[in-house]
Amino acid sequence: MAKINPFKNAMSQLANAAEILNLDKSVLEQLKNPQRILSVSIPVKMDNGETKVFEGFRVQYNDARGPFKGGIRYHPQVDMDEIKAFGFWMTIKNGVVGVPFGGGKGGVVVDPKKLSKGELERLSRGYVRSLYKYLGPQIDCPAPDVNTNSEIMGWMVDEYSKLVGKWTPGMITGKPLSMGGSEGREEATGFGGVEILKAAAKEMRFKKGATVAIQGFGNVGSFFASLAADAGFRVVAVSDSKGAVYNPKGLDVAALESYKKQTGSLKGFAGTKDLTNEKLLELPVDILVPAALENQIHGNNARKIKARVIIEMANGPTTPEADAILHKKGVWVIPDVLANSGGVATSYLEWTQNLSGFYWSKPEVLAKLTKYMLAAWKEVLSTRNKHKTDFRNAAFIIAINKIAQAMKSRGV
Secondary structure (H helix, E strand, O other), X not given: OOOXXXXXXXXXXXXXXXXXXXOOHHHHHHHOOOOEEEEEEEEEEOOOOOEEEEEEEEEEEEOOOOOEEEEEEEEOOOOHHHHHHHHHHHHHHHHHHOOOOOXXXXXXXXXXXXXXXXXXXXXXXXXXXXXXXXXXXXXXXXXXXXXXXXXXXXXXXXXXXXXXXXXXXXXXOOOOHHHOOOOOXXXXXXXXXXXXXXXXXXXHOOOXXXXXXEEOOOHHHHHHHHHHHHXXXXXEEEEEOOEEEEOOOOOOHHHHHHHHHXXXXXXXXXXXXXXXXXXXXXXXXXXXXXXXXXXXXXXXXXXXXXXXXXXXXXXXXXXXXXXXXXXXXXXXXXXXXXXXXXXXXXXXXXXXXXXXXXXXXXXXXXXXXXXXXXXXXXXXXXXXXXXXXXXXHHHHHHHHHHHXXXXXXXXX
């Protein structure tokens, strides 16, 4: 299958919502283009003494509602169209969940598994050195994304603070607790997604034990699986990059997590059938959760999907062509800009704690997060019913309205 351009997908989604809204053309034209695109070369001294140069990006898409906000991903297939798309989606996501941020995204073209820890640290610090003049708590506040984590965020905030001459924890979120990170941040995205899952299941009148298949078993997918099982759902299939395992009677998620830590794979877990990632998407389940990479559900496989509800925990997992097919089939696609917004909502709580110097307990953080998620769900559901459209268009309508109002208020 030909490579799908995520930015074209994003712009198609924008066009759909703008048509329903009859959006002012000047606002639409501005939303089609990032405010700033940064491309940098990052020289890194490797362990063998050689210097290797890595390509890095930062897209600052729109800051009408507040500082740019979005993660940094390390992946060999990172490219500018991908980063632009994610920067746009972050702009929308922050509007949907109601936190005072704009949208941005960053990335480095690298396979971090091929770097030593020292090389990874030097790369991360080099990324910040290349871009620090454009970063800061009131300018652009990054966070972890694919293949980055709290340790990397710690290196980055340390490097930034050295460069500006003062400790500045609010310049980045997803940090270790010892450096001003927030309680609850690690599980926030999965936790928020399960709050949306429970609300959607209630609306759909699913009975206890509704079946769930999850593509992706990283931080988000594993927390989602565990929390969904605790909430009474039956997780029957999960996958990682090497493949999927399936048991229609249900999986012991805790035992599966331990098995993966011991073996490095899900395959071969007792009582399960091995499947491909592609076949997992087509299983006869009530709820499908794409929690891996973008463009997993597309025109070639959308008709084969049997789930009644899709909860998008990955960014951009469903193409516009697939959206149209699924909507016609009556499948509820709960979009990424709502479903996985728990991460950025808790990043906002972390940023707020950093700026105030006052910190909350995990129960307090998760209680605040629940309020954000359920308020966003109710607004999206109401907008969907009002406009007789799908959930993605409803979420975009809400966010674009907020962004347009902020742009006009600022005289942009």
